[in-house]
Amino acid sequence: MTAHDLPDLEAFEDCFVNNADLERVSGYLNRFNPIRVMRMEHMEIRHSAILAWLLDPVETHGFDDRFLRAFLSQALRRQSVRREPSALDVAQADLRDAEIRREKHNIDLFVTSPGNGWAFVIENKFHSKQHNGQLKRYLDHAKGEAEDAGLTLKHRGIFLTLHEEDPDENVGDDYVSLRYEDICNILDALMADGGVKVAPEVRQFISHYLEIIKDAAGMNEEQMKMEILAKQLYRKHKKVLNFIMEHGAVTEFTMAAESLFGSDLEYGDEVEIDGAQYMYSWNSDHQYSFIPVSWRKPLGGKDKIDIWEGCESWWARYPLICWFELYEDADGMKGRLRLFAEVGPLSNFEHRKKLIKGIKRAADRAGLGEVQFRADAEREGARYSKFLKSTANSILISDVSDLEVE
Missing domain, CATH: 3.40.1350 (Trna Endonuclease; Chain: A, domain 1)
Structure with a gap:
């Protein structure tokens, strides 16, 4: 969103202050239904x-x-x-x-x-x-x-x-x-x-x-009327509503993640959890990405992020990323939270192959056993290679709407 597209204070007031149409839609959405x-x-x-x-x-x-x-x-x-x-x-x-x-x-x-x-x-x-x-x-x-x-x-x-x-x-x-x-x-x-x-x-x-x-x-006639009214509201207040959707939308997943990592984080911010340091990358309504600071330092730290050609637009712009992802079951109640780590699309394939070998050696030295990559991860042309992908790196969520963090 460019500066030209940013809504001003008058636009927000026009949308939210004494707006009878908005009140009608809000009242409809807030009907009590157990x-x-x-x-x-x-x-x-x-x-x-x-x-x-x-x-x-x-x-x-x-x-x-x-x-x-x-x-x-x-x-x-x-x-x-x-x-x-x-x-x-x-x-x-x-x-x-x-x-x-x-x-x-x-x-x-x-x-x-x-x-x-x-x-x-x-x-x-x-x-x-x-x-x-x-x-x-x-x-x-x-x-x-x-x-x-x-x-x-x-x-x-x-x-x-x-x-x-x-x-x-x-x-x-x-x-x-x-x-x-x-x-x-x-x-x-x-x-x-x-x-x-x-x-x-x-x-x-x-x-x-x-x-x-x-x-x-x-089949709900009142809903049909509200949908027509909502479209009219959107056309009239498009700038404000787009801005809110881009910057204000949250889900139970994002609220739970923020309760753990903290809120209002920007790319590159560091947080400490149980004595370990993590760098925040990005999040959506079902994904939360980060890099352990202990990984970032060997990759050049804060000052050498631009050396990783091919990764400029990929996740955190480093050749490695970790993320949590929530998968909901069909019933919409249970789910599974999985942890992934991945080597990204380095342009220099020799560097990419060396990085994968280094990950395997580090895991072996730490007593974590063999790290499983796809068979073609070290072949010319490979781009994305997960190495924390087994179901062992996941936990069952009995209620995806429960924000409690254990």
């Missing part, structure tokens, strides 16, 4: 837990088997080939004997109604995509398990998605599709049904859940 507060709105496994509760006829929602019948019959309405059970069969059935299981043999939701002789494998894809052969494997396993137990069940698969996506073609007509939009319509109808006795706290929870789904599925 699912959003706990950061579970994008966690597929949490949606499966809520759906298991809604589908279970003996649970505390008060719907009896109404939601289950509506869910299954709506899915079966979309079957291209008429098979048993049909949507009408399910809509008229008594499903109060249904059993709901979660994550058994990796099946998201498994519904059986022994009295009707039916079984349904439900694969839930809120944001993630199906894996090759996944749907067929789950259905085959469910059929095999029933056969081993001597049960005669008619199995069907339901592929539940947030947006339009067809089941893998290798499952043929064994799977039918259902969208979260259908769940919204079903729940809206049940909530409006005067014959359904729903406790106030259940009604409140379901309204929160409906808000989450409608936001994600693009």
